[in-house]
Amino acid sequence: MANLSVVLITTLISLLPILTHSFSPESPTDRRILVLLDDFATRSSHSIFFNSLRNRGFELDFKLADDPKLALHRYGQYLYDALILFCPAADRLGGGLDLAAILEFVDSGHDLIVGADVNASDLIRNIAAESGDASAVVIDHTSYAISETDGDHTLIASDNFIESDAPVLFKGIGHSLNAANSLGLKVLSASSAAYSASPKSKLLSPPTLAGSAISLARNNARIIISGSLDLFSNRFFKSGVQKAGSSKKYERSGNEQFTTELSKWVFHERGHLKAVNVRHHKVGETDEPAMYRINDDLEYAVDIYEWSGTRWEPYVANDVQVQFYMMSPYVLKTLSTDKKGVYYTTFKVPDVYGVFQFKIPVRPFRHNEYERFITTAFPYYGASFSTMAGFFIFSIVYLYNK
Structure with a gap:
């Protein structure tokens, strides 16, 4: 060549x-x-x-x-x-x-x-x-x-x-x-x-x-x-x-x-990084849950170190990213850093349920976790009540009209 x-x-x-x-x-x-x-x-x-x-x-x-x-x-x-x-x-x-x-x-x-x-x-x-x-x-x-x-x-x-x-x-x-x-x-x-x-x-x-x-x-x-x-x-x-x-x-x-x-x-004497102490949890909490719910606010952090030839030193960069994906990335975020090796970010769990990387299940809302009346569902409520009212009127007319 x-x-x-x-x-x-x-x-x-x-x-x-x-x-x-x-x-x-x-x-x-x-x-x-x-x-x-x-x-x-x-x-x-x-x-x-x-x-x-x-x-x-x-x-x-x-x-x-x-x-x-x-x-x-x-x-x-x-x-x-x-x-x-x-x-x-x-x-x-x-x-x-x-x-x-x-x-x-x-x-x-x-x-x-x-x-x-x-x-x-x-x-x-x-x-x-x-x-x-x-x-x-x-x-x-x-x-x-x-x-x-x-x-x-x-x-x-x-x-x-x-x-x-x-x-x-x-x-x-x-x-x-x-x-x-x-x-x-x-x-x-x-x-x-x-x-x-x-x-x-x-x-x-x-x-x-x-x-x-x-x-x-x-x-x-x-x-x-x-x-x-x-x-x-x-x-x-x-x-x-x-x-x-x-x-x-x-x-x-x-x-x-x-x-x-x-x-x-x-031979990994330079440009060799390691990630340790990976952690994630809901915003405002400290414990890592077994699964997340759609639209949860999530905090993610990881410690990254680079081998200097003699010891591990904090890695400092402004282009470290994390992906939250299932088959394809749903979230791609650039991590912030404290310049001491700790990288962190927050993001909202996608409104899609399944098993995401980092191997964490994401579930939908349970039936009792939704609001009792959802604004966007008002047309369906109206259709349901109008159908019931129509059926009631039809029954009265059919039974009692000569």
């Missing part, structure tokens, strides 16, 4: 769409990671990235992708909390691992990083295709990095991403994001002049993927899919970078900062 392929994908829980599932009540980052490689040489060539994970408290288990003893779970329990696939050439995985097993691993709430390159196998492309489409080499004749290889415009210097001190070096394939995936985000994009094609053949027709539609990397449960394995390499970390058309030269690329922040996100 013409986009530098780095994509983020995340799963969310229902009541608060911004909250992700918490793996541990104490720390969401104290986890084991399985790293699958084509060759153990990658362990050395990408050591800076791996060491940064170790220094942040992760336990890495390195294995070759074709290891016959590979296993993600045993006796019904998962052995790892996250998976890194730095094995772009692997046609198949050992130990019976396949596409279905990896997708099941992700669907069960575990994290995944996929690093691909121009030699990406069908297996790696199929994994990436679950959230978009992997394409050919990304070429950019305007935003390439100046290098010793004259005319090589596949080494791209991109600054179309989160703020960084220097451009990021990218060399690999692009990725288009599936428009139907509302949880996918492009975190590294190509310039409008980029396109995806084979650099060794003539371009006889317009490329199917071009411009900023090309993702250089992308992110889901949480997942990162990168079209460049070199993006995480020591060589790119230490390389100086000068963007074509610019006189400014950076001593080091922004790759290390970029991948560090990206890995903090995917």
Whole structure:
């Protein structure tokens, strides 16, 4: 794709769409990671990235992708909390691992990083295709990095991403994001002049993927899919970078900062929220009822905290929302906050009875809870009394009139 392929994908829980599932009540980052490689040489060539994970408290288990003893779970329990696939050439995985097993691993709430390159196998492309489409080499004749290889415009210097001190070096394939995936985000994009094609053949027709539609990397449960394995390499970390058309030269690329922040996100060291102490009750009361009645005034509150890397801190935002829904949302409210982690709001229970999320029954008024005479029902009262009066008059006339 013409986009530098780095994509983020995340799963969310229902009541608060911004909250992700918490793996541990104490720390969401104290986890084991399985790293699958084509060759153990990658362990050395990408050591800076791996060491940064170790220094942040992760336990890495390195294995070759074709290891016959590979296993993600045993006796019904998962052995790892996250998976890194730095094995772009692997046609198949050992130990019976396949596409279905990896997708099941992700669907069960575990994290995944996929690093691909121009030699990406069908297996790696199929994994990436679950959230978009992997394409050919990304070429950019305007935003390439100046290098010793004259005319090589596949080494791209991109600054179309989160703020960084220097451009990021990218060399690999692009990725288009599936428009139907509302949880996918492009975190590294190509310039409008980029396109995806084979650099060794003539371009006889317009490329199917071009411009900023090309993702250089992308992110889901949480997942990162990168079209460049070199993006995480020591060589790119230490390389100086000068963007074509610019006189400014950076001593080091922004790759290390970029991948560090990206890995903090995917492994829940940042942007990880937890909701605790959810409570709701009728206005003016304190006890949570077994059910609500239609048109009741309801108070809802929840405490939200964010993991800072070392401890849980109050989360402060102005766009946290709560949904009260049955099949579809009936109430969508933005919560107020005391800026100490407590979010709250009040709303009226809809005039529809059934079982609503947050799993609370809503019942109609009982017969003795209505007003004795309802104004809107006066026409029906009149019709009823006039019918009775008419029947009485008819009976008198019929019985006594000769």
